[in-house]
Amino acid sequence: MTNSAKAExxxxxxxxxxxxxxxGRNRAVLRNLSLTIGQGEAYGLVGESxxxxxxxxxxxxxxxxxxxxxxxxxxxxxGQNVMKLDAEALRRARAESVxxxxxxxxxxxxxxxxxxxQLTEIFELGGISGQAATDRAIAMLNRVRISDPMSVMQRxxxxxxxxxxxxxxxAMALANDPSMLILDEPTTGLDATVEAEVLNLIAQxxxxxxxxxxxxxxxxxxxxxxCDRVGVLYAGMLVEEGPTEVVFNDPRHPYTVALLRCLxxxxxxxxxxxxxxxxxxxxxxxxxxxxxxxxDRCALADDRCRSELPPLYDLGGRLSRCFHHDKAxxxxxxxxxxxxxxxxxxxxxxLRVTGLNKTxxxxxxxxxxxxxxxxxxxxxxxxGLVGESxSGKTTFARxxxxxVPPDAGGTIELEGKALAPRLExxxxxxxxxxxxxxxxxxxxxxxxxxxxxxxxxxxKRLAGLSGKxxxxxxxxxxxxxxxxxxxxxxxxxxxxxxxxxxxxxAxxFAGDPRIVVCDEPTSALDVSVQAAILNLLxxxxxxxxxxxxxxxxxxxxxxxxxxxxxxxxxxxxxELGPSEEVFSGPHHPYTEALLSAVPKLDQTETARIRLDGExxxxxxxxxxxxxxxxxxxxxxxxxxxxEPPLSEAQPGHSIxxxxxxxxxxxxxxxxxxxxx
Amino acid sequence: MxxxxxxxxxxxxxxxxxxxxGRAILGPFADQRAVDALNHTLGVDRPLLAQYWGWISNFxxxxxxxSYIFRSPVAPFVIDALGNSMxxxxxxxxxxxxxxxxxxxVAALNLNRPLDRIISLGGLSVTVLPEFVTGIILxxxxxVWLRWLPISxxxxxxxxxxxxxxxxxxxxxPLFLVLxxxxxxxxxxxxxxxxxxxxxxxxxxxxxxxxxxxxRHVLRNALLPTITVIATQTGYLIGGLVVIxxxxxxxxxxSLIFTAARGKDFPMLESGILTIGIVYAVxxxxxxxxxxxxxxxxxLGSDQ
Numbered sequence: 001m002t003n004s005a006k007a008e009x010x011x012x013x014x015x016x017x018x019x020x021x022x023x024g025r026n027r028a029v030l031r032n033l034s035l036t037i038g039q040g041e042a043y044g045l046v047g048e049s050x051x052x053x054x055x056x057x058x059x060x061x062x063x064x065x066x067x068x069x070x071x072x073x074x075x076x077x078x079g080q081n082v083m084k085l086d087a088e089a090l091r092r093a094r095a096e097s098v099x100x101x102x103x104x105x106x107x108x109x110x111x112x113x114x115x116x117x118q119l120t121e122i123f124e125l126g127g128i129s130g131q132a133a134t135d136r137a138i139a140m141l142n143r144v145r146i147s148d149p150m151s152v153m154q155r156x157x158x159x160x161x162x163x164x165x166x167x168x169x170x171a172m173a174l175a176n177d178p179s180m181l182i183l184d185e186p187t188t189g190l191d192a193t194v195e196a197e198v199l200n201l202i203a204q205x206x207x208x209x210x211x212x213x214x215x216x217x218x219x220x221x222x223x224x225x226x227c228d229r230v231g232v233l234y235a236g237m238l239v240e241e242g243p244t245e246v247v248f249n250d251p252r253h254p255y256t257v258a259l260l261r262c263l264x265x266x267x268x269x270x271x272x273x274x275x276x277x278x279x280x281x282x283x284x285x286x287x288x289x290x291x292x293x294x295x296d297r298c299a300l301a302d303d304r305c306r307s308e309l310p311p312l313y314d315l316g317g318r319l320s321r322c323f324h325h326d327k328a329x330x331x332x333x334x335x336x337x338x339x340x341x342x343x344x345x346x347x348x349x350x351l352r353v354t355g356l357n358k359t360x361x362x363x364x365x366x367x368x369x370x371x372x373x374x375x376x377x378x379x380x381x382x383x384g385l386v387g388e389s390x391s392g393k394t395t396f397a398r399x400x401x402x403x404v405p406p407d408a409g410g411t412i413e414l415e416g417k418a419l420a421p422r423l424e425x426x427x428x429x430x431x432x433x434x435x436x437x438x439x440x441x442x443x444x445x446x447x448x449x450x451x452x453x454x455x456x457x458x459x460k461r462l463a464g465l466s467g468k469x470x471x472x473x474x475x476x477x478x479x480x481x482x483x484x485x486x487x488x489x490x491x492x493x494x495x496x497x498x499x500x501x502x503x504x505x506a507x508x509f510a511g512d513p514r515i516v517v518c519d520e521p522t523s524a525l526d527v528s529v530q531a532a533i534l535n536l537l538x539x540x541x542x543x544x545x546x547x548x549x550x551x552x553x554x555x556x557x558x559x560x561x562x563x564x565x566x567x568x569x570x571x572x573x574x575e576l577g578p579s580e581e582v583f584s585g586p587h588h589p590y591t592e593a594l595l596s597a598v599p600k601l602d603q604t605e606t607a608r609i610r611l612d613g614e615x616x617x618x619x620x621x622x623x624x625x626x627x628x629x630x631x632x633x634x635x636x637x638x639x640x641x642x643e644p645p646l647s648e649a650q651p652g653h654s655i656x657x658x659x660x661x662x663x664x665x666x667x668x669x670x671x672x673x674x675x676x
Numbered sequence: 677m678x679x680x681x682x683x684x685x686x687x688x689x690x691x692x693x694x695x696x697x698g699r700a701i702l703g704p705f706a707d708q709r710a711v712d713a714l715n716h717t718l719g720v721d722r723p724l725l726a727q728y729w730g731w732i733s734n735f736x737x738x739x740x741x742x743s744y745i746f747r748s749p750v751a752p753f754v755i756d757a758l759g760n761s762m763x764x765x766x767x768x769x770x771x772x773x774x775x776x777x778x779x780x781x782v783a784a785l786n787l788n789r790p791l792d793r794i795i796s797l798g799g800l801s802v803t804v805l806p807e808f809v810t811g812i813i814l815x816x817x818x819x820v821w822l823r824w825l826p827i828s829x830x831x832x833x834x835x836x837x838x839x840x841x842x843x844x845x846x847x848x849x850p851l852f853l854v855l856x857x858x859x860x861x862x863x864x865x866x867x868x869x870x871x872x873x874x875x876x877x878x879x880x881x882x883x884x885x886x887x888x889x890x891x892r893h894v895l896r897n898a899l900l901p902t903i904t905v906i907a908t909q910t911g912y913l914i915g916g917l918v919v920i921x922x923x924x925x926x927x928x929x930x931s932l933i934f935t936a937a938r939g940k941d942f943p944m945l946e947s948g949i950l951t952i953g954i955v956y957a958v959x960x961x962x963x964x965x966x967x968x969x970x971x972x973x974x975x976l977g978s979d980q
Contacts, residue, residue, distance in 0.1 A: 063881065091883050092883065095882065104874065107874040107875065108875060110878070110879065111897065112971060112973075121888075125884065156972040158973050
């Protein structure tokens with residue numbers, strides 16, 4: 001294949017159907033999917049998990065799992081029919097014209113081969129070997145902005161951070177200048193700042209290279225920033241397609257409308273109304289679908305929708321598979337938005353932490369995971385903990401729960417009484433007053449017990465109930481997390497991720513806790529499920545007056561639920577204040593950088609502040625202000641020599657920075673008005 | 677530590693065995709005084725702790741004591757027998773490791789096809805058959821019926837390397853059959869995991885030829901867990917041969933221990949078992965070492 005005779009489209013998928021063989025039956029995963037990606041175009045494919053996004057990618061490179069088969073349609077890459085290629089031609093196509101980068105770069109790189117070797121073998125395929133291949137590999141690593149390629153080449157993948165690993169994977173994918181680059185959730189699982197870096201890199205590379213991009217993500221905001229056109233996939237069918245801004249700002253399919261409403265946007269907060277949700281579930285793979293696949297979950301659906309498959313209507317440069325595309329945005333809300341405002345009396349803090357420290361010993365070095373943290377939390381309040389991985393969020397939560405003892409000196413007070421540092425020395429009342437909901441409900445719930453047993457046991461242990469009282473409370477609790485009786489008899493594996501998380505929440509609420517620590521409770525969930533869980537948490541809070549400590553890397557989610565924010569960096573509080581003030585600023589330069597790293601749906605691209613390098617090691621933190629090595633607003637030697645105090649800039653709003661508050665305000669106002 | 681515990685267990689086990697040492701050696705009609713005198717000479721009338729201390733302190737200095745039956749130092753017997761066992765083990769090892777791995781790899785590459793079924797099922801069936809069953813069947817087929825191989829492993833005096841090898845083939849076959857299933861199964865599951873991994877997908881999607889993908893990317897990661905299995909089985913190859921050695925009348929350490937146990941020859945018994953313990957420990961150590969050499973994640977740790 002020569003590059004001079006390029007086909008009109010980089011990728012043409014026509015009427016593609018793919019099925020997975022499960023329990024002896026072929027089950028449809030993709031149903032008559034058609035899409036085209038022009039030369040140099042970036043096309044985004046979005047949808048919830050299980051809708052067939054990754055299957056599209058794997059079919060294009062002909063790498064379906066063993067039980068998968070293409071049951072119809074054609075795929076043409078650069079004018080070449082991928083289905084008709086023999087093994088050798090397919091191998092050549094993979095070597096020369098299509099590359100793929102996927103989630104979890106730690107697994108995508110071979111653990112027992114040095115990075116350099118994994119790169120040079122690609123050049124060897126093209127007949128370049130020895131020093132020439134090494135030089136090309138170094139050039140490639142330079143291209144993905146790896147500053148020290150020689151030493152990276154000598155390392156094994158596990159010696160690199162996640163962001164670096166993904167850069168290496170991208171370098172490998174781009175090594176042969178492919179005409180088509182498939183990115184399947186390339187930044188999922190990376191920290192927000194690292195995600196921003198990787199996305200930035202991809203955007204820059206797009207301008208340098210000619211590759212067309214198929215970008216698959218569940219994150220609508222990421223897709224909206226990266227792609228020219230976007231397709232929305234539902235149950236293996238394209239339900240809407242069009243230019244990115246048009247689709248996201250003026251969606252014409254109820255599913256797209258509903259997905260967008262699930263996201264907390266534009267600084268929405270819990271007291272401004274509930275998030276909308278999507279009722280019901282995605283049809284299982286291979287489900288027999290008559291009519292519109294979304295009809296069961298759609299409030300606009302009528303009899304025609306349920307019996308007749310809507311065609312893809314061409315609405316002038318965009319497509320929508322909906323009979324009611326003209327009134328899609330009038331989709332009634334599935335969840336009423338009204339919330340009764342809770343008048344909150346100024347009560348005494350339920351939790352007061354003073355001077356909390358935690359030092360781990362790591363290979364003979366002291367690792368200060370949490371340093372001098374003081375804060376308090378009132379009943380019914382949510383404290384959001386924000387910061388990159390390794391900033392001490394989880395350690396702080398574990399200290400509160402008594403899972404690890406803090407260093408001597410600091411105190412944790414619960415409702416005015418000092419808590420013992422270790423869980424085993426705390427009273428039953430104190431233990432049940434503080435509970436946790438984990439990120440992954442799969443590993444938090446014992447899979448061999450029924451839901452009734454799981455919640456019942458928590459009630460017995462935490463609330464000390466038995467017999468009739470237990471039964472009554474169990475039913476109450478189950479209803480309050482919106483589970484039904486039929487869920488009680490089943491085992492966790494029979495429930496979806498969202499339902500399992502409800503069980504975990506019910507378990508945490510069994511003993512009428514005062515404080516619930518939520519450690520990334522929605523990170524593993526789809527947006528529609530996330531919205532339902534966030535609504536649930538907000539409702540429970542207003543009803544029970546419980547306080548949350550909410551840890552999440554998703555700042556929009558933190559903002560939605562939190563009254564107060566603590567920004568952590570290397571175990572230190574860099575900024576602490578009311579949610580609105582921390583988010584709207586003026587804020588600490590680190591907060592500023594974190595916020596600017598978040599891809600936003602509303603494409604008001606401001607000058608993005610890039611954080612260079614990685615979070616320094618906590619065993620050897622930088623001198624002075626720990627953030628000075630990465631700070632875009634560093635003012636001079638004082639930052640390297642003196643650690644700034646956490647000083648109160650406004651009542652209740654503290655910032656740990658040498659730059660005075662008024663000066664921060666001026667600098668950050670200037671950044672917003674500055675043209676991108 | 678394990679060896680220390682083993683030494684205590686061996687010692688106590690030896691003591692628990694019924695019968696009086698002097699009586700066993702001198703026979704039922706010997707005078708009681710002669711028996712007592714012999715027991716005293718042998719030191720078996722001392723307190724247990726003293727006996728244990730005397731035995732173990734000599735053992736660590738390389739003195740395995742004196743055989744009750746042969747009235748001569750134990751060490752040459754044990755070393756001789758260990759040498760013989762190692763020869764047999766080596767033959768079986770050289771046969772089973774490559775073939776077992778190959779079988780597992782081939783099975784994984786033909787997953788759920790007839791070849792995979794044959795290798796997996798066949799390997800499993802011969803593994804569950806005890807070696808005395810397969811041993812007797814093999815003797816009948818190759819030794820008695822076909823007359824291709826000698827039925828006894830005891831080669832003539834002054835036999836050269838190849839003659840010895842010739843005599844060792846038949847006894848090593850039952851061992852081969854027992855181990856083949858284990859090794860092939862481990863290799864197969866390691867391969868399946870590696871073939872399904874993301875890094876294999878990366879390698880395939882790079883456009884590397886299938887053979888390069890397998891040799892460079894899959895095999896090394898796939899066979900790491902197999903190494904551990906092989907090492908523990910090496911211990912078995914040397915220590916677990918009582919049946920085979922008896923069946924083929926082979927002077928290995930298994931039959932040595934068996935004879936010693938029957939004759940209540942405690943120094944011989946204890947030294948033999950402890951020697952096997954040491955072999956096990958060394959084999960495991962070598963496996964851990966190999967594993968860490970082949971696995972950069974263990975060798976280099978993490979920088980972060």
